[in-house]
Amino acid sequence: MFESLLARGFQIEYHSHARAILGVDFPDALAELETVLGDVSIPIDEIVGSGGGEAKGTRRLRKAFDAHGWVKTKFTIEKRINGVPRESISHEVDHVRTFPDSRVVALEIEWNNKDPFFDRDLENFKRLHAEGAISVGVIVTRGITLQDDMPALVRRFARERRLSSMRDVQALGLNPTPRQTADVNRRIGASGASFSDAWALTFCADKYGASTTHWRKLEDRIHRGVGNPCPLLLVGLPSSVVTFEPVSPGDPDQLSLTDLLPEPDWAMDERS
Template sequence: MFEDIQKRGFQVEFHAHARAILGTDFPQAIAELEAVLSTLSIPIEEIIGSGGGEAKGTQRLRRALAQTHWQKVNFTIEKSINGIRRESISHEVDHVRSFENGTIALEIEWNNKDPFFDRDLENFKRLHAEGAISVGIIVTRGETLQNSLFDLVRRYAQEKALTSVEDLRAIGLNPTRPQQADLTRRMQNGTGFDEAWARNFVQSKYGAATTHWRKLEDRVHRGVGNPCPLLLIGLPVSVVTFGENLDTAAIAEGDEAEI
């Protein structure tokens, strides 16, 4: 199960019998997810251009899931006493797929603040308790991707010969005054521009307090979301590509213009 994407470096982790449930009742879901994830790629320009928001590669992942009927659903749970409604709670999930044997909910957390994991896991827990879903799935940045972001960004800076703030502006990035001050401070200590900018960018946009594998795993191992069966998928560094000749277009069209 998921052997092909694991060979590519994807992290795959099952909790609370999710492996048995998916393998027995949802083979079609496994096939659809493997097909979509196996073709995922994110050019480095899109990681830079996203400004820390959702890269266009993950937007393509969302569209590919939607095309295979993993649609956004707003679950509404209403409780009443003697026919009088006392409580109504809504839970929106970005990707939901219903099958003959049940329903699966999936969230992609590319780069939110890490408390979004608490929201997702608690939503899954409540929906599972109410019988609305059979399994919850979370896709996020894996360990190899998170740990390699500095090297990836520095490599991009070196290949594009970025040596100044003016070079950043030329590719559509707009460093704030505090960011420029941080770059100056780092370079005064003898650090090259490529390294100073890469560290500034990664710490600002993809830092430890954002959604990535370790933050998700910490919560699940503490029991957040339990007893909902869970599948965790970590995107590997291998999804990041160089040399696709996107030039600066992906950066200029990014969600944010800051570095």
């Protein structure tokens, strides 16, 4: 089960008999999961450049799941007394695959949200499973190798781009804050680190830090029993999904670094 993903370093973990349920009742779901996840590739430009909103790599992954019938679904659980609606609760899941006999697998992708999103996802899965709406819940997030290797990956990016000052960073279209600039200078002064090393550590601490969604934060919730007893499949994306190939400007699913930057404050103000 998932041999090709395991060979690439993916983390695969099952809870509450999810392995048996998927193997017996959902072979098609397993095949689709392996196909979609096996094609995951994230250019380093997107790791560094994705700003406000959803990262482009996540959007490509969502489109791939959508193409296989894993669609956004809103579950509404309604209670009635003598035919009169008295209580209604809704749960929205980003990717739901429905099979014959109303057998359902629900999936959420948590690439780089705040880690409390794991609580939301797991509690949703728990309630939907208790109501008989889903059979298994799946969560895809950054795995341990991707989280641990992130500074090295960004450092390589900085060295290949020959970043040696904040001016070089700004030339990419990035806009470090005064605090970030001060933190880079502090790292350089404290240890004699090169600019690329210091900037990579500061960048990763701010953008992909401990309080974001990654494997260890998900594992913490699982060990505390959050989501139990819903059968769960957990998937951790490995560092091997990150590529250093140049982004093609003509590819609609891959944007250049500057295309991926957050919108300026004035643009967001105009929409509000």
